[in-house]
Amino acid sequence: MVKVLQVSTECYPAAKDGGMGDVVGSLPIYFKKEKIEASVIIPKYSLKWFYENNFETVYQGEFDMGGEHIWFAIQKLEKGVLPYPFYCIHIPGKFDRDSVYLDRDGEGFRDEGRRNISFQRAVLIWLNSMEKTFDLVHCHDHQTGLIPFFMKKGIEFERLRNIPTYFTIHNSAYQGIMPSSYKELLPTFYQQDYGLLDWSYTINSVASAIKCCWRLSTVSPSYLREIQYTLPRLNTLLQQEASKSKGILNGIDAELWDPKKDKLIKHNFKKTWFDFKSKNKAYICKELGINSELPIFTFIGRLAPQKGADLIPEAIEKFYHHGGSANFIILGSGNKSIEYSLRHVESRYSQTVKTFIMYNEQLAHQLYASSDFLMMPSRFEPCGLNQMFSMRYGTIPLVRSTGGLKDTVWDNIYEGTGFQFEYAHANDLAHTLFRANELYQHPELYTQMVLRCVSQDFSWERSIKIYAKEYNNLIGMNQ
Numbered sequence: 001m002v003k004v005l006q007v008s009t010e011c012y013p014a015a016k017d018g019g020m021g022d023v024v025g026s027l028p029i030y031f032k033k034e035k036i037e038a039s040v041i042i043p044k045y046s047l048k049w050f051y052e053n054n055f056e057t058v059y060q061g062e063f064d065m066g067g068e069h070i071w072f073a074i075q076k077l078e079k080g081v082l083p084y085p086f087y088c089i090h091i092p093g094k095f096d097r098d099s100v101y102l103d104r105d106g107e108g109f110r111d112e113g114r115r116n117i118s119f120q121r122a123v124l125i126w127l128n129s130m131e132k133t134f135d136l137v138h139c140h141d142h143q144t145g146l147i148p149f150f151m152k153k154g155i156e157f158e159r160l161r162n163i164p165t166y167f168t169i170h171n172s173a174y175q176g177i178m179p180s181s182y183k184e185l186l187p188t189f190y191q192q193d194y195g196l197l198d199w200s201y202t203i204n205s206v207a208s209a210i211k212c213c214w215r216l217s218t219v220s221p222s223y224l225r226e227i228q229y230t231l232p233r234l235n236t237l238l239q240q241e242a243s244k245s246k247g248i249l250n251g252i253d254a255e256l257w258d259p260k261k262d263k264l265i266k267h268n269f270k271k272t273w274f275d276f277k278s279k280n281k282a283y284i285c286k287e288l289g290i291n292s293e294l295p296i297f298t299f300i301g302r303l304a305p306q307k308g309a310d311l312i313p314e315a316i317e318k319f320y321h322h323g324g325s326a327n328f329i330i331l332g333s334g335n336k337s338i339e340y341s342l343r344h345v346e347s348r349y350s351q352t353v354k355t356f357i358m359y360n361e362q363l364a365h366q367l368y369a370s371s372d373f374l375m376m377p378s379r380f381e382p383c384g385l386n387q388m389f390s391m392r393y394g395t396i397p398l399v400r401s402t403g404g405l406k407d408t409v410w411d412n413i414y415e416g417t418g419f420q421f422e423y424a425h426a427n428d429l430a431h432t433l434f435r436a437n438e439l440y441q442h443p444e445l446y447t448q449m450v451l452r453c454v455s456q457d458f459s460w461e462r463s464i465k466i467y468a469k470e471y472n473n474l475i476g477m478n479q
Contacts, residue, residue, distance in 0.1 A: 142176030145205030176205025220404030221247030308377030
């Protein structure tokens with residue numbers, strides 16, 4: 001059995017901020033079919049899930065970080081809670097907070113660089129202490145981007161040199177950029193190797209990972225092509241490292257997202273998709289006091305410019321101004337300005353617009369089951385999972401033509417699975433709302449598209465085989 005360690009700052013159900021949490025929580029489950037035992041390690045947060053479960057301390061360590069003494073403990077989750085080995089690192093003062101990334105003012109933690117360095121150093125020290133370590137280490141996003149460098153060049157981690165490192169970019173907008181002075185916080189390395197950390201006179205965690213990892217992936221083929229030619233700072237480097245790069249489309253946990261067994265929705269699928277959709281739509285319309293005769297357009301996710309959430313208020317205004325008639329339900333939180341704009345639109349159209357400024361997993365599941373259309377006007381989207389969830393539940397996605405959205409949604413009234421639009425502009429989104437609304441007025445065409453959506457297979461089965469082949473090739477190179 002090949003043993004792999006997934007290193008991340010998110011893993012569902014322990015801690016999740018976005019799609020990376022879903023991915024890291026799903027990979028180990030499906031790897032078992034490929035004879036791979038994948039363990040996960042993340043920081044320990046002051047979140048409800050960690051208080052509800054029991055952990056055993058399996059290792060304790062300490063190190064100096066620029067004059068600050070850091071103590072940490074590796075804790076292992078008791079058996080039976082998750083179907084794979086799960087570890088967390090308790091670092092007092094760094095991650096014991098009630099949020100994964102954002103402070104109470106909605107901005108990122110001011111000590112992000114220091115806390116990410118402390119997490120990575122603790123992982124490396126733990127790996128270095130093992131009598132028999134893992135066959136491969138898979139690092140996720142910039143928060144783990146320095147690990148490939150130190151496994152390759154860190155003076156104290158020489159025994160980790162031959163362990164292959166795999167690095168996945170989930171969102172290249174965040175690169176873990178730190179001032180060069182932060183090298184004083186890092187484990188020791190030879191000055192001649194500093195070029196593997198440096199990028200434009202800063203320490204760039206993603207750039208370092210791209211240079212030093214044995215193999216690199218992004219979470220969709222289109223996203224890899226996009227960032228190779230358009231990513232500021234790193235596009236040239238990505239072109240140089242193209243031979244070791246691959247775009248692998250994310251999947252979804254088909255067991256968790258199963259309309260037949262989903263315990264978070266009011267009505268499970270039993271006989272027909274029409275019956276499933278109509279019952280769940282009637283339920284949510286009654287709960288919210290909205291007209292069930294109108295189509296429901298929903299947005300679920302972070303209220304952030306990346307997600308195009310700032311386009312939604314203006315698009316709704318344009319839709320109504322030009323005679324459109326529909327319900328809109330928004331679920332999410334984030335940018336305060338976007339939250340304010342959405343609440344303002346809700347106050348103007350209180351009978352048809354409902355906003356829920358929160359994270360609510362149960363409501364999200366119910367909205368996938370109840371809605372007619374899902375809006376994803378992302379400015380960029382490395383993969384996107386929401387469009388896969390929505391199609392699984394018979395909700396037609398409206399997406400901007402970018403990244404993984406372009407790879408998973410086909411725009412064709414008679415043969416497609418949704419709607420695409422080219423530009424991240426409220427006019428384009430409003431136009432697409434009208435296109436979808438027009439489809440809704442033709443029940444036979446609308447129903448056929450719903451049936452094409454639910455026939456799509458976005459499970460992990462295919463992608464897991466690709467990852468397994470990549471892993472085994474790297475491990476084979478090391479033997």
